[in-house]
Amino acid sequence: xxxxxxxxxxxxxxxxxxxxxxxxxxxxxxxxxxxxxxxxxxxxxxxxxxxxxxxxxxxxxxxxxxxxxxxxxxxxxxxxxxxxxxxxxx
Numbered sequence: 001x002x003x004x005x006x007x008x009x010x011x012x013x014x015x016x017x018x019x020x021x022x023x024x025x026x027x028x029x030x031x032x033x034x035x036x037x038x039x040x041x042x043x044x045x046x047x048x049x050x051x052x053x054x055x056x057x058x059x060x061x062x063x064x065x066x067x068x069x070x071x072x073x074x075x076x077x078x079x080x081x082x083x084x085x086x087x088x089x090x
Contacts, residue, residue: 020045056087064088 017024018040029039035048056064060081067077068088078085 016049018043018045019047056083 016026016038018026021040021043023040023042025041026038027041029037029046031037032048037046037048039046060083064077064081064083067080068074072080074088075085078088081088
C-alpha cells in the first residue's frame with residue numbers, strides 16, 4: 001500500500017551564520033522576551049537573530065540635515081522630528 005503525500009512547494013532553508021565565527025552549525029537555545037535564541041556549536045556563542053535597527057529613513061536624514069543647515073540645533077531638530085538629539089548628531 002502506497003501512501004501519497006500532498007506536494008507542497010519546498011521552501012529553501014535560510015541559513016543563519018554565527019555573528020562571532022560565521023559557522024552555520026547552531027541549535028535553538030530557548031527564548032528571551034519572546035525572541036528565539038541560538039547557540040553556536042563551534043564557538044559556544046549565544047545569540048539572537050532579530051537585531052534592533054536604529055537606521056532612520058532617507059527622508060528623515062534629509063530633513064534633519066536640512067534643518068541643521070538652516071540653523072536649528074541638534075536638540076530642537078530632534079524635538080521637531082520626534083527622535084533623540086543623539087540620533088540627529090550621528
